Amino acid sequence: MSSKETGSNDEPMKASRRSFLKYAAAGAGAAATSAGMAGNAAAQEAEAEVAPTVPAEIADRNAAPLPKIEFPMxxxxxxxxxxxxxxxxALFCCPGNYNIIHAIADQGIPSYSGRHEGAMTSAADAFIRATGELAVASGTEGPGFTNMISGLAAANSSRTPLLLVASNMRVSMDDTESAIQxxxxxxLTTGIKKYGKRLITPxxxxxxxxYTFRQLKTGIPGPVHIDFTAEVSNHEIKSEAELGYYGDSxxxxxxxxxxxxxTDLxxxxxxxxxxxxxxxxASTGVFYSKAWDALMSLAxxxxxxxxxxxPTMGKFPHNHPLSASAAPDALPSADLVILVGQYCMPSAGEYAFGPEAKYIRIQPEALDIGRNMPINVGIVAxxxxxxxxxxxMVRKTDRASWINEIAAARKSFQAQNDEYYRIGSGYTDAVHPAVIAKELGDFLYRGELAPEQTTVVAGGFGIARYTRRYxxxxxxxxxxNGAYQFGSIGPDVAYAVGVGAGVxxxxxxxxxxxxxxIINITGDAGFGFTGMExxxxxxxxxPVVNIVYNNNSWGTWYSSRDLPRGAQLHLFQENLRYDKxxxxxxxxxxxxQTPDQFLPALKRAxxxxxEEGIPSVINCQAKKEFWIREQYEPGFLGKVEPGVMSYYH
Amino acid sequence: MIAMTVPEVLQTYVQRGVFQDFRPAADKKMFDFVWLNYQRMRVQWQPAQQTIYFRDVIPNVAARSKMDQEIRAFLRGRTTADLPEHRRVDPDAFDLVCENRKSQMSVGIRLKTGTEEEGTRQLMAVMHETFIFLHQRWPEYMYESFGSPLE
Known part of the structure; x- marks a missing residue:
């Protein structure tokens, strides 16, 4: 691996180049708040001397020799x-559960440690959602494990085949409160996992x-939680013969x-x-069964x-003439809906399809077919x-009028988004979310970059209602889709660790x-949860570009702003410097701080x-009042599902 | 094929799982059921006026407020020629009607030349699309009045 990729500590983050970019921009008036620092070369040099550096053990980790693991083991x-x-x-962990994490790393599986077990669980979840490959999240017993619960719940809602492992004390210590944890x-994970087991019999x-890999690799996916008592992880296995047939997947x-x-077909x-x-x-099951080519053929x-x-988009390209992902106005017209791998099932009215629509559901297990919505045909496959x-089997069909309706709906949606941008870019004293959303979309898909190049973590709360549209x-x-179904708004920076690792x-x-x-979109509230990642x-x-929508408040402020004692509970200090x-x-x-500064900052980041593999934070100073429609049209936006705005299901 | 009556059409939505807990009044002119947002809704059939109403279906909207005006504009838009035919309420066959009494909005359809079956199905579609409109445009209202998640 080159030093460019590893960021070896021999090259302390190329501070001078980044300083050049930053201060060149400040000189052009694009970073007004940096102006006071510009030209202070001595101070810059001093900063560079104490800049964070990546130790060689991390930078060169992939060059370290792999130990030979042999029986007895x-x-x-x-x-x-x-x-x-x-x-x-991949493995994502915090130190703890040492036997297991070292054993996984010793196999040459790419291994990452972070600052919080919950964040690492989210990173593993996102890695799987982005790549379709398996990953492990690990934490120590006690608080390490309890930190992971929220991430596990989110993975369960997303039907992510995540393997969560945690150490546990010896079985012989059960109920003693001897030592700790x-x-x-x-x-504690009942109801938020597909399968779980406390391993007590070495x-x-x-x-x-x-059991673990059968559950992870078959049927409707979901997370598996295994906790290793010390007797099991330390148990010595003398030879392959002891494994019986379990040595062969x-x-x-x-x-x-x-x-x-x-008959069903x-x-x-x-x-x-x-x-x-x-x-x-096209939902979750299309992604995990890698069915996009078959989907394209049928469509x-x-x-x-x-x-x-x-939780993952791209199973059908949004620029295809048959894509209705950005055509919400057309959804109520559908008279037949074919739900493919829709594991997280909406209830009546949650999807925009009309009350006359008929339904076909396709998924690999029958147990869920018919829940929440009636079916006309269920296909277990x-x-x-x-x-x-x-x-x-299907016959070639011409549906020109229906396809034209989809095209018109796409155009109408784009016109609505353009109008939001026109309004938002008129607010010049802070950065409106429509500016971020539109200019980010133009940068990623209509500029110099190949439209398929950049993977995005679509997180945040109010900002997400805008960015998802573009x-x-x-x-x-x-x-x-960061917040998918479980609605966590905090893991975005951690999700970006997982997605960044996958890419x-x-x-x-x-x-x-x-x-x-990669791009990660988050809010100031979400940043507070996992910003240390x-x-x-x-x-x-x-190489993550983290876009932080900073409106000085929780997204919940606007609906509580008139409460005399309650409103302050939804606020932060103003003008916080997440960039610093x-x-x-x-x-x-x-x-x-102003709309015109966003795009240049995005380009620099x-x-x-x-070029350098270094992550960034673009701290976009907005204001909480942007959510108040009476003051700032279009205010806080709602959504229509399914499609680009979809994240409940 | 003989067109269905209003009660018969509503019953089809029960059989197809669209409505839950369907409770028709004895005279078959008022129907209670759970539908959008798991909310209990009331449909009133007024044969003399040839009108089918979703009664008080959009609560807490002040008359002549911006929201009231936007909802009325949205409903007017359901009859315009630029909508696809399968989505359009034909103004020659039906009138869409909207009342706001004590901040409770009722939405209905008056049959002109259209049948009870067509009218009921059209009203169902309009009501469904009105809720989509509310979710998209007025999320905080849906949170406060219908318990939709704000997140």
Whole structure:
């Protein structure tokens, strides 16, 4: 790996180049608040001398020798070996659960440590959502584990096949309160995992490795929580023979997938043929079954528009003429809705499809089909196999009038967004969210960058209501829906650690953009939860441009602003300098106070990310009153699902 | 095919799982059910006036307020020629009507030449789209009046 990629401490962050960029801009009037510092070369030199540096152990981590793991080995090493054999692509952790994290790292699995176990759980979740590959989150027993619970719940809502592992004290210490951190973990994750197990019988570890990866790799995905008592992780396994058939993944699980029945397919084809205005909702299962080619075949052959939902966007390119992801006005016209892998199921009225619409649902397990919404046809099958079969069976169809309606709806949505930008750019004393959203979209998709290049973490609260409207996904995994379903607004910086790691590695579906910068959108409230993970981004040289929408308040302020005692509970200090926090943590900082400063700052940050691998914070100074419609049209925006605005389902 | 009556059409939404907890009055002129946002709604059928109403379906909207005006404009837009035919309320067949009494808005459809079945289905579609409009344009209202998440 080159020093450019690693950011070796031999090159202390190229401070002089970044200073040049920053102060050149200040000289042009683009960074007004830097003006007082400009020209103070001596002070800059002094700062550079004490700039954060990446230690060689991190910078050169991939060059370190891999220990040879042989029998006899510990239970921890057996688990690490299984993770490698099953294709685990990353580990995110904080120190603790030492046996396990060291065993995983010793397998050569890319391993990252951060500042908070919850944040690392979110990073692992996002890595999986962005790449489609497996990842492990690990924390120590007691508080390390409890810190991870919120991240696990979010992964569960997103149906992420996350492997959460935590250490635990010895079984022999149960109920004693001897030493510290004795607790039962599994009851605390009830309802927020697909499968969980406290491992207490050392001789059965290999068997539970089988349980773990069967759950992670089959059926509707979801997180698995394993807690290792010390007896299990320290247990010595003398030889391969002790594992029995659990030493071979081909014997303890299958890659076979359920195929659709001909009867169900025929019923579905009849409905499609009878439909005037069918629409496919491409959701979570399309991503995890890698069904995008089959989806394209079906959509194009039968001329069926596709709208996206789910925690990851890009299963169908938004610039395709059949994409309805940015055509919300057309959704109520659909007379047949084909929900493909829609694991997180909306209730009546939550999706914009009208009350007359008929429904086909496709997913690999029957248990959920029919929940919340009635079905006309249910197809129990792997989404990819079902879409391939439907594409084979469906007849070529011309739906010109329906496709024209979709195009008109896209145009109408864009016109509405353009109007929001026109209004927002007229507010010149602070940065309106429409300015960030529109100019970011133009920069990513209509400028010098290839539209498919940049992966985006679409997080934040109020800002997200704007940016989602302008974000586009042109390939699988290009946009990660941060707050999906569980509604956490805090993990965005941590999500960007996971996505940044996935792109840095070129893991899974991010292979085509390996090493590219990524964008993370968050708010000032969200930044407060995981902002310290900027240090994690910086130390691993993850090229993340973090856009922080800073309106001095929680997004909840505007609905509580008239409460005499309650309103202050929703406020922060004003004009906080998250950009300076970034600089202190080894990242680059930009402070943007007026609309005209945003795009130049974005360009600088992106260039630094691309050329030096260094993350940035663009601290966009807004104001909380932008959410008040009576004062600042268009105010706080609502949303329509499914499509680009979708994040509940 | 014989067109269905208002009660018969409403019953189809029960069978298809769109409505929950459907409670028709004995005279089949008032119907209670749970639908959008898991809210209890009331449909009133007035045969003499040939009008079907969602009664007090949009609460807490001051008459002549900006929101009142925007909702009325949205409803007028449901009859314009630039909407696709399958979405348009044909003004020759139906009138869309809207009342605001004590800040409770009712939305209805008056049958002119259209049938009860067409009118009921059109009103259902309009009501559904009105809620989409409210979610998109007035999220804080949906939070305060319908318990939608603000997040």
């Amino acid at each position: 510990t239970g921890a090493n057996l688990f690490g070996r299984a993770c490698a054999a099953e294709g685990v692509a 004795v607790m039962q973990q599994q009851p 001789e059965r570890l290999a068997e539970y490795v089988g 081909g014997l303890y699980r299958t890659d076979s997938r359920p195929a659709p029945s001909t 025929t019923k579905a084809i009849d409905l499609i043929n009878a439909s005037q205005r069918p629409m496919i909702v 194009e052959k039968a001329q069926i528009p596709v709208v996206e939902s789910g 792997c989404e990819k196999l079902a879409l391939e079969a439907l594409a084979d 974000l586009e996904a042109h390939r699988p995994g290009q946009v990660i 840095q590695q070129g893991a899974g579906v991010q292979a085509s953009v390996k090493g590219s910068p 900027l240090e994690t981004q910086a130390k691993y040289r993850l 926090v970034a600089e202190g943590l080894g990242a680059h900082g930009e402070y943007v 992106y260039e630094i990310a691309a």
